[in-house]
Amino acid sequence: NAGVTQTPKFQVLKTGQSMTLQCAQDMNHEYMSWYRQDPGMGLRLIHYSVGAGITDQGEVPNGYNVSRSTTEDFPLRLLSAAPSQTSVYFCASSYSRAGEGVFGAFFGQGTRLTVV
């Protein structure tokens, strides 16, 4: 009954460091995505993937990389952390309907990242 699992739950980085946020889902969904949530701004889409080997940019992709080698896993890489990347990061897994795209998202518990 795992759903979407994110690790770590908390992380503190120094400016310039790199790291990878892990995300795994066991629902066999083709669509996975990463969001960041900042106060007063809701969730903003960083990157998404519609299947293994296929990724695309969302609303705020700069400073982040993704890859999708399997259906289950969708890691998010911060290349050189900056204080502006301090946020709560959520991974989501979604089903879709033909012609309507992504339809409903199941979220992980989030990673709270602080960049100092």
Place this chain on the structure above:
Amino acid sequence: TQLLEQSPQFLSIQEGENLTVYCNSSSVFSSLQWYRQEPGEGPVLLVTVVTGGEVKKLKRLTFQFGDARKDSSLHITAAQPGDTGLYLCAGVPSEYNNNDMRFGAGTRLTVKP
């Protein structure tokens, strides 16, 4: 500017009161979804509305999709402290690709006992 504007931003009411929160846009959506998020947790999907004018009920929660598919509302009857949380609407605008799902900033609801 948010693609999906939610109002009010904050709402604090007493247990037993009714309330309505709104999600508005100038864009047309093929569907809209509502989520509830509690502190320290990820958002949890409550409902998806698909057809213009559609009304869906989930116990004391009633969701409506506007006829023009540009807006939605969530009405809670006889609110309880367990309804406290951040309510988010989300959807894919028809002018975007089908996988670019956008969220509103949310309505933070507090229900006092």
